[in-house]
Amino acid sequence: MERMRTVVRGVGHNLPSQVVTNFDLSKFMDTSDDWIVERTGIRERRFVEPGTTTTDLALPAIQMACSRAGVTPQDCDMIIGATLSPDFFFPGIGTVLQNKLGMAHVPALDVRAQCSGLIYGLATADAYIRAGFAKRILLVCSEVQSPILERTNRGRDMAVLFGDGAGALIVEAQACAGGEAPSAKNNVRGVIDSIMGSDGSGAQLLFLKAPGSVVPGFMTQAAIDAGDIHPKMDGRVVFKNAVTRMVEAASNLLERNGISPSELDLVLPHQANLRINEAVREKLGVSEDRVFNNIQKYGNTTAATIPICMSEATEQGKLKEGQLVMTLAFGAGFTWGCNLIRW
Numbered sequence: 518m519e520r521m522r523t524v525v526r527g528v529g530h531n532l533p534s535q536v537v538t539n540f541d542l543s544k545f546m547d548t549s550d551d552w553i554v555e556r557t558g559i560r561e562r563r564f565v566e567p568g569t570t571t572t573d574l575a576l577p578a579i580q581m582a583c584s585r586a587g588v589t590p591q592d593c594d595m596i597i598g599a600t601l602s603p604d605f606f607f608p609g610i611g612t613v614l615q616n617k618l619g620m621a622h623v624p625a626l627d628v629r630a631q632c633s634g635l636i637y638g639l640a641t642a643d644a645y646i647r648a649g650f651a652k653r654i655l656l657v658c659s660e661v662q663s664p665i666l667e668r669t670n671r672g673r674d675m676a677v678l679f680g681d682g683a684g685a686l687i688v689e690a691q692a693c694a695g696g697e698a699p700s701a702k703n704n705v706r707g708v709i710d711s712i713m714g715s716d717g718s719g720a721q722l723l724f725l726k727a728p729g730s731v732v733p734g735f736m737t738q739a740a741i742d743a744g745d746i747h748p749k750m751d752g753r754v755v756f757k758n759a760v761t762r763m764v765e766a767a768s769n770l771l772e773r774n775g776i777s778p779s780e781l782d783l784v785l786p787h788q789a790n791l792r793i794n795e796a797v798r799e800k801l802g803v804s805e806d807r808v809f810n811n812i813q814k815y816g817n818t819t820a821a822t823i824p825i826c827m828s829e830a831t832e833q834g835k836l837k838e839g840q841l842v843m844t845l846a847f848g849a850g851f852t853w854g855c856n857l858i859r860w
């Protein structure tokens with residue numbers, strides 16, 4: 518069998534038009550623009566209008582990715598969804614999108630890796646493509662999180678952090694000419710390497726409890742009253758773990774590919790907190806101009822942050838074909854990881 522590589526052919530994104538500023542949130546809870554900006558870097562985020570689902574939000578992102586790749590969803594032979602906020606408790610968004618997009622009866626699966634959704638999704642797509650199981654995969658990362666945020670004082674630590682958004686990638690199998698796979702040392706385009714990790718001892722340090730099988734009947738009035746229908750987090754522990762794990766994963770990825778941080782053209786980190794990204798950047802020794810951040814405008818859109826960054830960086834001319842690019846994320850689970858890509 519011919520050796521295959523995974524090339525990102527097109528990226529798209531979509532954000533709701535409704536802008537919610539820090540000042541807007543301060544009308545519902547004791548918070549301030551100063552507190553939020555100083556702690557997180559976030560100035561505003563986008564919330565969907567009531568009734569917009571996660572797959573609704575994803576459709577324009579998919580359309581943009583397809584048009585940039587010069588393909589249609591029907592040209593894809595697999596769909597991978599990544600979200601923590603699916604349209605339904607089950608099934609996942611993969612199958613819902615398969616139907617909405619009028620795709621053939623292709624395999625559809627969801628990865629549940631929360632903020633690491635793009636990393637896990639791309640690594641999974643790469644593995645399927647290299648194994649010869651798929652030729653062109655639609656990878657969709659979409660989140661509608663605003664309805665589950667508790668916009669009161671009790672929920673203010675979480676409510677100020679998150680927003681809604683969607684991103685999509687078309688990734689395609691291309692033959693490795695002469696059997697040469699993408700590497701940090703050549704100019705062959707494609708996914709070079711990925712690292713994924715997890716630590717379930719942190720599962721309840723960043724999670725949404727209900728609906729879930731730990732709750733009798735998956736949902737009770739007591740769970741609603743206790744606020745278990747809203748995400749909860751131990752912010753300080755998550756912060757420390759995020760920095761440690763992202764630095765560790767990125768260092769391992771760079772070392773095993775024989776490159777130094779200065780050889781990276783662009784780092785696309787998950788957007789959870791500007792201070793986390795700044796700490797990771799400093800520890801890795803990457804210069805400021807090589808890290809792309811947009812959390813200021815959108816907050817944390819969980820699985821969608823990195824594809825939105827990819828799409829915006831492309832539009833701004835910062836992400837270009839041939840560059841050596843690293844993605845990097847940490848999220849609920851805990852999960853973390855990074856991809857190294859010759860763009």
Ligand code: COA
Pocket residue numbers: 547548549552553556557632673674675677750751752753755756759789790793817847848849
């Ligand atoms: N506005 C104003 N005050 C707030 C607040 C808000 N939105 N949320 C919490 N506070 C208060 C707290 O109640 C606390 O008050 P106290 O000192 O009287 O008890 C104080 O601010 C400090 O809270 P603390 O949680 O210690 O702040 P922090 O400096 O750790 O920052 C986070 C909080 C959430 C910004 C930070 O911990 C963080 O970013 N963690 C990681 C988040 C993350 O990455 N999550 C997703 C991972 S994918």
